[in-house]
Amino acid sequence: MMNIHSVKGQKIAAGERTQEVDHPHSLVAQFGADQPLPLDCGIELSPFQIAYQTYGTLNADKSNAILVCHALTMDQHIANVHPITGKPGGWLTLVGPGKPIDTDRYFVICSNVIGGCMGSTGPASINPATGKAWGLDFPVITIPDMVRAQAMLIDRFGIDKLFCVVGGSMGGMQVLQWSVAFPERVFSALAIACATRHSAQNIAFHELGRQAVMADPDWQHGRYFEHGCFPHRGLAVARMAAHITYLSDAALHRKFGRKMQDRELPTFSFDADFQVESYLRYQGSSFVERFDANSYLYLTRAMDYFDIAADHDGVLAAAFRGTQTRFCVVSFTSDWLFPTSESRAIVHALNAGGARVSFAEIVTDKGHDAFLLDEPEFIDIARAFLQSAGTARGLGKAEH
Amino acid sequence: MMNIHSVKGQKIAAGERTQEVDHPHSLVAQFGADQPLPLDCGIELSPFQIAYQTYGTLNADKSNAILVCHALTMDQHIANVHPITGKPGGWLTLVGPGKPIDTDRYFVICSNVIGGCMGSTGPASINPATGKAWGLDFPVITIPDMVRAQAMLIDRFGIDKLFCVVGGSMGGMQVLQWSVAFPERVFSALAIACATRHSAQNIAFHELGRQAVMADPDWQHGRYFEHGCFPHRGLAVARMAAHITYLSDAALHRKFGRKMQDRELPTFSFDADFQVESYLRYQGSSFVERFDANSYLYLTRAMDYFDIAADHDGVLAAAFRGTQTRFCVVSFTSDWLFPTSESRAIVHALNAGGARVSFAEIVTDKGHDAFLLDEPEFIDIARAFLQSAGTARGLGKAEH
Structure with a gap:
């Protein structure tokens, strides 16, 4: 079943500037004709691949896996030096040894989203039908499509239930979508600086x-x-x-x-x-x-289309009804892209759906970007939430 | 002394698209070599012209003139059909017969700013030195430059003291600059949705x-x-x-x-x-x-450079010290471009400078644009301020 390869210098386009997807540090899961990705637009994407990073070790009963969903312009390199920019990992404030998402304790997976450009199939990939980059012939994808692809990746690991799904901004939308589409596969969910639908602004x-x-x-x-x-x-x-x-x-x-x-x-x-x-x-x-x-x-476009309520006859709470997932929702006071009012709407819907949810609004002047920064109160809350959920999940302390 | 002409179909550029400055409805004041405009950048602009509109009648003692300063993408056509777009005047909510800026009562002047493109000299005008459009050879102008040019226009009318200077947004910046640069020439000032300096955002x-x-x-x-x-x-x-x-x-x-x-x-x-x-x-x-x-x-660029305090050793109040002008400052709750905090800073500086000032924050969800819209509370406040100032100025009721 496992079909995971390193990508080796795959060049996906001709011309003076080529778009490299050479990720010597990334793993890639390939999905062939027998495993198409059904998209919301009605098309089945096949073949396709997902590039991803892992940190830490999956335990024997596969109960310690955390899926981190990246934001719009981020990618899977959340806790390692970025192979293209040479910069430190994109979410080192939250992910790493001794961090809230403790790579000594949890098995952390972060995959480049479908439609992305860091090794997963997207508009810069080669369209097998033409031998050229997809460009705008690539089907328009949605947040649910991204999550469906991630679920197929998680299947490859034989993980039935993720200990936690974590993400901010577009990543937070994926967290919410995970909890709606696969509630039985999400033990806990940490949704940061996000919304259940994109606002007009x-x-x-x-x-x-x-x-x-x-x-x-x-x-x-x-x-x-x-x-x-x-x-x-x-x-x-x-x-x-x-x-x-x-x-x-x-x-x-x-x-x-x-x-x-x-x-x-x-x-x-x-x-x-x-x-x-x-x-x-x-x-x-x-x-x-x-x-x-x-x-x-x-x-x-995927973010613009995102609207959980619309997929549930306009009733947001219906999307979460009966969920057993433990939620933590976080917003930041100076975030005007995903203001606290959006997080409150999530919390109200979760409450109405009978979910277990905690909510924190962090006072900061750092705006939306705060979720990626060293914001101590936020880091503490993430740590506490994961520790509490870890205890409930029966995860011990780090083994080392 | 008066040197005012209508512009007749002056084409200022060659090529497939020409930039028309044909304003059959605009008056134009021309300033020759003997009357250069000294600019903050150190250059003297000469010759130059100012296109403007007037509404109403200047009274015998020239005490009823209101100068309206237009916003960034507005122009002098505030109360007449726009000669290019064919749309109604740009500020009919505030200017016209029976409106707060009552053209039956006041003589209203609105001139296209220097650097603009509706008939006043700007980068689309012909550079006399080359016979071609100025383009980026046009000197970078400032809000004080705009105001200096307006003062030269007001001189042409023989008006020593304006009854009121009114403007919103970039127009409000000009109002403040008028009151700082020519305090003795401004009886009253209505500064709307503006600031004494442009914020980083x-x-x-x-x-x-x-x-x-x-x-x-x-x-x-x-x-x-x-x-x-x-x-x-x-x-x-x-x-x-x-x-x-x-x-x-x-x-x-x-x-x-x-x-x-x-x-x-x-x-x-x-x-x-x-x-x-x-x-x-x-x-x-x-x-x-x-x-x-x-x-x-x-x-x-002119708006970005605007910073009254910087011109007064960083002390904003010093700019207004001893002013006799009556001020009214207005902000709108949902204006995030020029939020109420900016207006409060103006008011505090005016208070510290000993000025007579009233301040209104209008509750509306219409954002910065509210100053151009039919916002009844704002219209009422503008009317009341001008009536009160008119009484103080000894202006009677409309004569008709």
Whole structure:
């Protein structure tokens, strides 16, 4: 049953710029014609692959597995040096030896989402029917599709029930979807800075980002690999817009205020006079080095489409009715992308559905990004929740 | 002394798309070599012109003049059909017969700002030195520069003291600058939804917009007229980003929520499935028909540079010390671009400077845009402030 390979330097596109999916540090599960992924759009995706990382050791009864679901522009490299950027793991505040998601104690899995660009099948992958990158011919995927693929990966490990599913932002949406689609497979769920549906303002920001990408002539209607180009500028603008929404006004004020960049007086030009300008430009330009433009379109679209209530005749509580999963929901006071009101709506629905749920609103000025930062109160709450759930699950202390 | 002409079909650029500044309904004041405009960047702009509209009649002692300062993407056509868009005047909720800024009672002047694109000299105007559009050779202008130019226009009318200076957003910045730069010429000041300096988050959004424009290859480093093109796509993206900031999350939710466009089910495509998407796309595409891309760069830059305290050794109150002007400051609860905290800072500085000031925070979910909408409480407050100031100024009731 196990069909797991390392990816070796697979190049998925021609042209001056090639999109590498060379992940010597990632494992890849491949799913052949006998195991298609049924998508919400009605198409069955086949073949497909999921790239993932694991940390720690799966115990004998396979009861200590934690699935971490990554956010929009994150990937599976949450606790190891990133093979492309060379930067430290993306969620080291939460994942690692002695951390709340203790890799000495739990078996941690994090897979690149379907539609992503870090080794899992997505619009930058080769379409077997044409031998070229899928581009916009890739089917539009949804959060439920991502979760369905993850469940197939979990099957490969022979894990019936995950000890915990954890994620923030788009990852939090996956956590909620897991608990709705596979309630019997989720012992506990930690949903951070997320919502059961994307708000009009959030859709607007995503649409802005997509329009920025599509406005770039180098996007070439999604066929940039074939044209030997890449929509650097459009994707950078999209990233800049998104990045503003990840921070709070207060955080930007504290970090940059109106401080000038290497100067005291304005240049009276369109140079990056203000530090916040050069910071944003850097965020844009560094992002395009590691992310596929079409993937950005697909993943933002998946978030926009997400609406748990809509799949349950408009009744959110119905989605969670009778669940045995233990939930912890966390929001941050200065998060205006997924404000506390969204988390409260989750908690109310869980309460109405009879679920066991704890809720914490963390006071911070760091905005949406707080879930990835060293926010002590949040880290403590995650630790306490997992310890309590671990006891209930009969997981002992770390064996070493 | 008076040197006021109608503009007649002046075309300012060559190429497939020409930027018209044909304003048969606008008056234009021209300033020749003997009257240069001294700019903060150290350059003297000469010659230059200011396009403006007037409504009502200046009384004999010239004591009933109200200067309305327009916002970033507005112009002087506040109370007449717009000559380009054919739409009603931009601020009819506040300006007109029987309105708070009563054109039966007051003489109302509104001029296109320097750097604008509706007839006043800006980057789309012809640089006399080259015979071509200025483009980025146009000097970077500031809010104080705009106000200095307006003062020269007011001189043309022989008006020593304006009865009131009124404006919202960038217009509000001009109101504050008027009261600081020419306190003896401002009897009263109505500053709406504005701030004494642009916040880091606002600079970030503006930089995003500028990067979107500059990312468009058709921007051609600002020389698009010469190349016979126009950065439609980049400017549309910039406008979409800005437009989101003008509305509140609540307003977007009430207006659009997650409502689909002419359909019930998602298309699983990148079409505008959601109404908020097609709304944003329309906002972007309609904007580029009436606004110059370089002007957008210059005006956003002017707002970013604005910082009254910085011009007064960091002490905001010092800027207003001893002022005799009567102030009214207005903010809107759901305005997250210029939140109430910014208005409070203005009020505190005015108090500390010994100024006479009233302050109103209007409860509304309409966001920053509320200042342009029919917001009854705001309209009432503007009316009451102007009536009270009018009495103090010795202005009688309307004469008709």
